[in-house]
Amino acid sequence: MDPTPGSNHFLSLPRPDILEGTPSGLVDTTTLAAHDFDVDPRTGFMPPQPPLARLPPAWEPWEAILDHAKGLKMKLGDTEDLPEDEIMKSETWRSHVRALPILPITDLRVSELYLRRAHHVLGWILHFYIHSLPPDAPVVIPPPVSLPMLRVSAQLQLPPLLTYSDDVLYNWALKTPLLVPDSAPALDNLRCITLFTETRDEEEFYLASSRIELKGVDALELMQVIMDETFVGDNIATRRVAEYLTSLSGVIQELRKLLLAVRENCDPDVFYHLIRPWFRGVDSDPKKRPWVYAGIETDPSLQEPKELSGPSAGQSSLIHALDIFLGVDQYSHASSVTGHSSGPPKSAFLDRMQTYMPRHHRSFLKHLSSSSRPLREFVAASRDAPLQEAYNAAVLALKEFRDAHMIIVALYIIGPSKRPAPTAARALRPDFKKDYGDVDGLKGTGGTELVRFLKDVRDRTAGAVLAPVE
Numbered sequence: 001m002d003p004t005p006g007s008n009h010f011l012s013l014p015r016p017d018i019l020e021g022t023p024s025g026l027v028d029t030t031t032l033a034a035h036d037f038d039v040d041p042r043t044g045f046m047p048p049q050p051p052l053a054r055l056p057p058a059w060e061p062w063e064a065i066l067d068h069a070k071g072l073k074m075k076l077g078d079t080e081d082l083p084e085d086e087i088m089k090s091e092t093w094r095s096h097v098r099a100l101p102i103l104p105i106t107d108l109r110v111s112e113l114y115l116r117r118a119h120h121v122l123g124w125i126l127h128f129y130i131h132s133l134p135p136d137a138p139v140v141i142p143p144p145v146s147l148p149m150l151r152v153s154a155q156l157q158l159p160p161l162l163t164y165s166d167d168v169l170y171n172w173a174l175k176t177p178l179l180v181p182d183s184a185p186a187l188d189n190l191r192c193i194t195l196f197t198e199t200r201d202e203e204e205f206y207l208a209s210s211r212i213e214l215k216g217v218d219a220l221e222l223m224q225v226i227m228d229e230t231f232v233g234d235n236i237a238t239r240r241v242a243e244y245l246t247s248l249s250g251v252i253q254e255l256r257k258l259l260l261a262v263r264e265n266c267d268p269d270v271f272y273h274l275i276r277p278w279f280r281g282v283d284s285d286p287k288k289r290p291w292v293y294a295g296i297e298t299d300p301s302l303q304e305p306k307e308l309s310g311p312s313a314g315q316s317s318l319i320h321a322l323d324i325f326l327g328v329d330q331y332s333h334a335s336s337v338t339g340h341s342s343g344p345p346k347s348a349f350l351d352r353m354q355t356y357m358p359r360h361h362r363s364f365l366k367h368l369s370s371s372s373r374p375l376r377e378f379v380a381a382s383r384d385a386p387l388q389e390a391y392n393a394a395v396l397a398l399k400e401f402r403d404a405h406m407i408i409v410a411l412y413i414i415g416p417s418k419r420p421a422p423t424a425a426r427a428l429r430p431d432f433k434k435d436y437g438d439v440d441g442l443k444g445t446g447g448t449e450l451v452r453f454l455k456d457v458r459d460r461t462a463g464a465v466l467a468p469v470e
């Protein structure tokens with residue numbers, strides 16, 4: 001796919017260097033829809049066209065070494081009783097990574113699509129490298145990966161490791177070509193480009209999120225029309241907002257179903273033992289090893305990375321958008337909900353996760369939260385019982401989405417970590433202490449003390465429900 005299509009095309013305008021900024025008076029042309037926060041009316045936070053699947057030939061060494069890693073079906077470095085030939089196989093691959101040339105990224109900066117693909121490829125190499133290391137080896141990312149990754153990440157304003165955008169938003173292709181050109185892909189017409197394990201389970205894990213993102217377009221559309229109506233604000237608008245909110249509850253219920261459907265093709269034990277450890281960031285490493293980006297000291301323009309949590313759907317802009325739009329974020333994003341009870345102070349987990357989102361999506365969320373007519377205030381001020389009921393139903397639908405999410409977490413993390421509990425999938429609201437014993441030490445890939453954190457966010461979501469109109 002040529003990311004510079006035709007000399008008179010919008011995307012062919014020079015991409016402003018992100019570190020230097022857009023010259024004053026000029027629009028941000030880093031992506032076609034940058035002026036629209038890169039949110040597409042057909043595909044939402046997913047790009048409307050399948051993401052670039054290969055970099056130009058100058059960066060073929062990265063693509064080739066990633067292909068090599070995928071083909072080797074490497075095992076996790078901390079696999080118990082790993083046979084000697086597996087240890088040698090991954091060490092040989094890592095020695096090839098260390099021997100790569102340090103490729104310049106200057107020419108990648110012409111296109112956001114090149115940079116996205118570079119972050120994806122380097123992120124995957126970096127995680128293959130770190131998580132295939134023997135468990136006691138220090139984590140030192142060699143300069144041929146660390147330096148371009150830091151430089152690409154600075155351009156994209158993302159942390160230098162895999163993010164949700166690498167494994168979900170920009171990790172798909174069409175199974176079969178679209179029947180109607182430029183339409184949104186059907187939910188069952190997606191496949192993934194890059195996987196750690198080449199298993200259907202891993203692909204389904206990412207695609208569950210992709211489907212939620214695509215279905216979420218209906219929610220984004222409703223948010224838009226509701227916002228328009230709240231600006232009108234008369235009686236007819238109030239009635240319409242109530243109707244749209246009822247539709248929004250229906251969409252959130254659909255998202256919940258899509259989330260629960262991950263159980264159809266993703267096996268919890270395969271996920272927990274074989275897939276999930278590849279995602280670990282620095283704060284979910286059981287050995288608490290620091291990550292060293294070797295060579296960083298040779299380039300004064302680079303900064304020591306501060307955010308190194310592994311990819312998590314907590315980085316999905318869609319769920320954040322729902323929180324913000326419904327006014328739930330003042331509860332769920334409260335500064336006390338950090339996901340950490342010990343260690344250095346952290347900011348609210350969900351706010352921290354926004355630094356892992358593509359920057360245009362981050363700006364979209366900022367724009368949404370600075371609305372001069374916040375929905376929750378509009379509903380509270382209306383004293384209109386049907387409107388309030390419709391609003392509360394939407395908030396509760398989001399809480400039910402989080403209830404379902406806890407079922408998934410019980411099934412995919414807590415169960416396998418304590419021996420599988422066959423009833424967990426069917427339990428509506430698992431009693432964690434009773435069913436699984438002490439789970440306080442379990443960490444999410446985002447580094448959270450996951451049970452306490454997820455329960456806290458779920459319970460706080462319901463905190464936004466408005467008291468009935470008297």
Ligand code: HEM
Nearest residue numbers: 208209212312313314316319412444445446447448450457
């Ligand atoms: C097998 C599937 C899944 C598992 C095992 C899982 C696990 C987790 C865990 C452990 C966390 C805690 C934060 C962290 O440390 O990363 C989390 C957070 C989160 N996950 Fe998932 N997740 C799954 C699928 C999804 C999907 C498909 C979505 C929606 C796109 C989603 C949305 C979220 C959100 C929004 C958070 C932040 C907490 C919140 O807002 O409630 N998850 N997930």
